[in-house]
Amino acid sequence: MSDTDKFDENGEPTRRDFIYIATAATAAVGAGAFAWPLVTQMSAAADTRAAGSIEIDLSKISEGQQLKVLWRGKPVFVRFRTQAEIDAADAVDVASLRDPQTDDDRFVPNTSGVIDKRLLVMVGVCTHFGCIPVGEQGKIDAQGKFGGWYCPCHGSHYDTSGRIRQGPAPLNLPIPEYTYISDTVIKVG
Numbered sequence: 001m002s003d004t005d006k007f008d009e010n011g012e013p014t015r016r017d018f019i020y021i022a023t024a025a026t027a028a029v030g031a032g033a034f035a036w037p038l039v040t041q042m043s044a045a046a047d048t049r050a051a052g053s054i055e056i057d058l059s060k061i062s063e064g065q066q067l068k069v070l071w072r073g074k075p076v077f078v079r080f081r082t083q084a085e086i087d088a089a090d091a092v093d094v095a096s097l098r099d100p101q102t103d104d105d106r107f108v109p110n111t112s113g114v115i116d117k118r119l120l121v122m123v124g125v126c127t128h129f130g131c132i133p134v135g136e137q138g139k140i141d142a143q144g145k146f147g148g149w150y151c152p153c154h155g156s157h158y159d160t161s162g163r164i165r166q167g168p169a170p171l172n173l174p175i176p177e178y179t180y181i182s183d184t185v186i187k188v189g
């Protein structure tokens with residue numbers, strides 16, 4: 001069975017693969033929980049917490065890793081994308097998208113006025129009914145058919161830019177309001 005055969009023509013996982021996906025999702029939650037103390041430490045400034053903002057030190061993330069941070073009760077995903085993931089996002093015909101956005105549209109400039117397309121920051125909430133997508137890099141079942149994120153609740157597939165490509169979700173994964181406050185630290189909210 002090829003990787004793409006693990007989804008039927010509607011983008012739904014096969015029964016056997018759904019079990020695998022559910023297991024992967026559980027594992028992802030576990031990994032997120034493990035990362036939580038680090039996340040808390042990174043966002044510990046009391047004044048920014050009070051204002052509903054968090055600071056994230058991007059220098060803690062390496063290529064191929066994804067960080068999950070809790071912000072206003074929602075997960076924020078920060079993925080350090082590989083060049084292949086960036087190239088895949090740029091190669092998409094934007095006019096063909098349900099929620100047309102270029103990859104560049106999904107970033108804010110850093111303090112030098114440059115967009116760093118390696119570091120993608122998104123709210124990790126599916127725009128269908130609010131499940132948390134999985135996106136374990138290197139595992140096709142956890143990244144969906146387009147190499148980004150997959151929502152196992154009803155089978156929405158997001159690409160490496162977090163744009164909806166298949167399934168019932170109407171919109172791309174949202175980009176939160178954020179700014180760079182130094183070369184390596186962003187403030188979300």
Ligand code: FES
Binds near residue numbers: 168
């Ligand atoms: S909540 Fe994600 S596909 Fe329905």
